[in-house]
Amino acid sequence: MNIARLSRQSHRWLSIVFTLTVVLNFAWRAAVGGEPPAWVTYSPLPPLFLQLFTGLYLFALPYLGRKHAGTASP
Numbered sequence: 001m002n003i004a005r006l007s008r009q010s011h012r013w014l015s016i017v018f019t020l021t022v023v024l025n026f027a028w029r030a031a032v033g034g035e036p037p038a039w040v041t042y043s044p045l046p047p048l049f050l051q052l053f054t055g056l057y058l059f060a061l062p063y064l065g066r067k068h069a070g071t072a073s074p
């Protein structure tokens with residue numbers, strides 16, 4: 001698996017992890033009420049932080065030349 005494909009797959013699956021942590025935040029506030037513990041409140045940040053880097057790399061891919069492109073260039 002090349003690096004372009006790896007970053008696209010990571011970005012895809014991190015988006016699911018990120019979404020689940022956001023859902024957990026809303027669900028906690030609805031079900032339990034009040035402010036959840038800090039680990040729940042901040043749980044979306046690690047996957048979002050990783051998505052920033054994989055996302056910026058995906059953005060740069062089409063400009064890095066054909067040999068690095070994971071999919072067809074725009």
Ligand code: HEM
Nearest residue numbers: 008011012015016018019048051052054055056058059060
């Ligand atoms: C944090 C900053 C983020 C940046 C800079 C970013 C950037 C990008 C870029 C450049 C692409 C590739 C578009 C293309 O095909 O050319 C992409 C794809 C994608 N992004 Fe993000 N993104 C970010 C965060 C997120 C978040 C928060 C989510 C969802 C929760 C998300 C979900 C996706 C998905 C599902 C794809 C398609 C992946 C695929 O092609 O299989 N991204 N993103």
